[in-house]
Amino acid sequence: MTRVAIVGGAGYTALELIKILLRHGGAEIVAVTDLQEGRPHISTIHPSLIGRLDICLENLSPAEVSARADCVFTCLPHGAAASLIPHFLDGGTRVVDFSADYRLNDPEVFATWYNQKHGDPDRLGKVPYGLPELFRDRIADAPLVANPGCFPTSASLALAPLLKAGLIEPTGIIVDSKTGVSGAGRTPRLTTHYPECNESISAYNVGRHRHTPEIEQVLTTVAGAKVEVIFSPHLVPMDRGILTTTYSQPIGPPSEEKVLTTLSDFYAEEPFVRVVDHLPATKDVSGTNFCHVTARVVRNRVITISCIDNLIKGASGAAVQNFNIMYGYPETTAL
Amino acid sequence: MTRVAIVGGAGYTALELIKILLRHGGAEIVAVTDLQEGRPHISTIHPSLIGRLDICLENLSPAEVSARADCVFTCLPHGAAASLIPHFLDGGTRVVDFSADYRLNDPEVFATWYNQKHGDPDRLGKVPYGLPELFRDRIADAPLVANPGCFPTSASLALAPLLKAGLIEPTGIIVDSKTGVSGAGRTPRLTTHYPECNESISAYNVGRHRHTPEIEQVLTTVAGAKVEVIFSPHLVPMDRGILTTTYSQPIGPPSEEKVLTTLSDFYAEEPFVRVVDHLPATKDVSGTNFCHVTARVVRNRVITISCIDNLIKGASGAAVQNFNIMYGYPETTAL
């Protein structure tokens, strides 16, 4: 039995994580922390946990967390994660980090996109990026794993096999993503106020979204050549789900069959990626750790369409997948 | 041409009011006020007004508003309205008030339900309640009209004719209402954060909602006997619309035909109330000033089902209807 703690328990990814862990025979939730006053029962924050998890939110120090837990899932804002994680690691606790703090290898790139100096720059570049389908062998023994961003997961799973196989040009790749509103987190804002975003779709942060360098870094690593993407996220009136449509230039005469076969072969042994012939919908993977992906060739452009549940494969499911690899549980446990 | 000002222009009712007034040949919008810093163009607050209304939000004193406008629509929080409206009236400006400040006749009742002492208690009881279908003759000459609440409009239009005709008992009336989220206003809160209220329905303020005494006062006036209701509002994942289902005890042997005929006769000359045979849907009246209402008799209970658009007939449409009556325009102008 692995003792796990969740640091930052009030948000949606923490809630999904808890729901998954409650089905996990090998994990025991020993602490959920938050900055709240007092020690509110978790069901006052997450009513859906009534009668399912009997624990109070505590405001614990890193040392207190390390004393109790073998593994910590950090669900913290960017910046805050890097200020706490070194303490957990020093305390001998392994960490799966939901933030972006350890995803990028270069502190300069981090500073440029996140408008802050990185708090733990020496560790950057040594932390595995927790997308098992691409980097599984680096995860098993890592003390710290950087859980991937939701958009990068949806884009990377679609594009990586094609770049690796040299089927598409590494530059000028269009990544047009559509996400449900839970991706914006649980803090109320005008843009996610129901009557504002319901019955509406809009683009946001076009060309400036922080997942851009993350997508490029992952794909550059896989492609062995500098990848450049034009990334446009869109906000869709639904709770959860990401659909990512990419457009890229084929190298050589394009063939839809070749593209689909390359994807299928790449993921033949993967438990959570399914290459499909039809055009997938986010509902097909809602509540699951699956990614469905397909491809089309239209007028000399390669189009990929992939979908995930942003809170599961795009966050908490991926975290448990990484946890399973780190602790030697079957990779699909609880997923 | 009547010069109108809108005081409190950042919310949803103000936006709907502006859209209606833009179609109104007799009204000219001369000012929209708000407490914002600077003088932002209204389209920065309401992007849907781009190219439709060229005006800046101003932070004006009551005297400045009165100097410009013949009529003011006050879209202010409860309490704030009563602190400003006496100044408009002193300045010779007529007022349609969207708040609850002048709806209740009794300052004690106001204090009990709104947790504050009324700021202008002497005027209470002299201000007509702006539901033309019930109180039209008091509106035409009034300097100030209290625009009705959304739930009270939906409940009163269904129940008033039956109470007046003595068909149902005045006490023990169940009012089970279902509203879209725009009724909660434009200020982001956790309860109206998209991923919280989407794909969910819940009751709120059961037995404690502030529209309870308003419904009772209106119906008591019409019935000539003390009316008591049990009022339960529910929050429904949609932008707009209220459906109200009421259950009451018939006096004498009940007859569905009699109930429907009573409703039809009562509203025979009304431009905005339609008594229908089928079970109406809020979508049927969405974006309009109409109320659709029907009735059923089941196991010796009279059931009414009525629906309105909470932002139109439940707020801004009703306000313009009152404005039309006050200024002698055809009552349906712009509606």
Place this chain on the structure above:
Amino acid sequence: MTRVAIVGGAGYTALELIKILLRHGGAEIVAVTDLQEGRPHISTIHPSLIGRLDICLENLSPAEVSARADCVFTCLPHGAAASLIPHFLDGGTRVVDFSADYRLNDPEVFATWYNQKHGDPDRLGKVPYGLPELFRDRIADAPLVANPGCFPTSASLALAPLLKAGLIEPTGIIVDSKTGVSGAGRTPRLTTHYPECNESISAYNVGRHRHTPEIEQVLTTVAGAKVEVIFSPHLVPMDRGILTTTYSQPIGPPSEEKVLTTLSDFYAEEPFVRVVDHLPATKDVSGTNFCHVTARVVRNRVITISCIDNLIKGASGAAVQNFNIMYGYPETTAL
């Protein structure tokens, strides 16, 4: 390992059932039947099962099903169930029936509400109603269990303890329910066409819904006195969830505390019913087998508010709960 078959595999309840059974260590899905031509892979009907269940839909005779399976879940239209189930039972296969065919004890009542003569009238009255919280001891040894309707589950769990304790009058009970659209099944109709029912709420079948006699029968059994309800279902723009608000007359001086305590005591040992102090939302129980219920006393009326996921506790989760009881698995297995 119990071999299970699902008869009628194309609908939403079958899909949810399969998802639950895939997590069930003791159940093996050996057949899924449907009237489709050919033997389509189940993932062509339910894309969310891609890579999760490798089985083809078959058009099997009852004898063929009985030869393979120990237990059959029948997800068939009313009428069709009663024409097949006797064959399964004759073949020695136990059955959990999702239809209404065996829920009512009286063939006359069935004929009145379902507009057809019952095909297996002699069995009526001998089949346990599969609501374990009320009738657990009749389920364990039953060859056939009638899985409850979704609305009756939400209403009965709230009202049964209060009727049994003699706290409320058995007649004149208002049951105002609100349901998500999946309750209408998977066959496209105009009323469930997205642009018709989205952004709208409406009542339907007021006083005439077929769950009326079912609610009354269950509650009459519990109360030991004839129960009469006025039942009004409403269609809410969301996928899943039922919120039921009931209004009843207290016997003797009402006390909110007494009502809540009665509910809490009644469900103290139940794994899936939670009596809460706050007003619950359907989202709190979405995707789970839980029922959350609370109560209020307002103006001498007892109000209960209960919510379930109509596809889980209102259908497939309840079916697996019954299955667990029938086959000796822990009642919460896979739920």
Place this chain on the structure above:
Amino acid sequence: MTRVAIVGGAGYTALELIKILLRHGGAEIVAVTDLQEGRPHISTIHPSLIGRLDICLENLSPAEVSARADCVFTCLPHGAAASLIPHFLDGGTRVVDFSADYRLNDPEVFATWYNQKHGDPDRLGKVPYGLPELFRDRIADAPLVANPGCFPTSASLALAPLLKAGLIEPTGIIVDSKTGVSGAGRTPRLTTHYPECNESISAYNVGRHRHTPEIEQVLTTVAGAKVEVIFSPHLVPMDRGILTTTYSQPIGPPSEEKVLTTLSDFYAEEPFVRVVDHLPATKDVSGTNFCHVTARVVRNRVITISCIDNLIKGASGAAVQNFNIMYGYPETTAL
């Protein structure tokens, strides 16, 4: 007063058209036809018209329609329109056609994309494409106007000025569109069944949607060079609205300012197109005849983002705009 008839009155575009015409001082609705049995009142098909339009749906011959009306709006399926419209024209009635039958100039292209031989091929190429912002001068005197498709409107308004100014390459243009469900019409299908498409986004007809040749024809005409697009529509869980994101290759060094200025200058005098600096949302134009459009330059790609209400500017509003031009009413009348 212009007497207008609506042929094919049961769908969503007919309903929106009627709502607009009811506000139009110069148009009198003299007939609404449909193939229904009997002469049902229009409010039985469209409950939102109760008390607003008192007319019955009739099954009229073209000659009967022409005898009554000066102008016909044909809201018919592809193919059916071309079989009726010649009769209206022969009868001296002018026509605004909502179908695709007269949008394409080349009968071969029509046959390829619509899988049918065109029924009136000689007229193709002589019918103005009813997008006033691009082809206003051909509309005023035309007996027949082909009302544009919804996707082509959103894409053409964004791209035409840039192609005309030679700012972008005419080939390899990505058009990634997102539409609300009403665009699929009013006939219930599984793909538009509420529980299927709610809380989900998917792509459909990628590279094969029939609006592809329409977009290419319009833009080729404007550009004076063969335009080729890769068109991917997506279905979004909302009633109405289209957001189109395009990606194209700049000619020469790209400048965001130049692109935005080109758009602003092009539409400086247009009443219904607004070039904005922010990223627009479909809600901003919902229920209006406006198109909001903006542009960005990212990594040497020109991105445009435009949005319309698919039922108004994408269908019925555009039709009335064309009607206004044809009959000499101010172009913004009723819009």
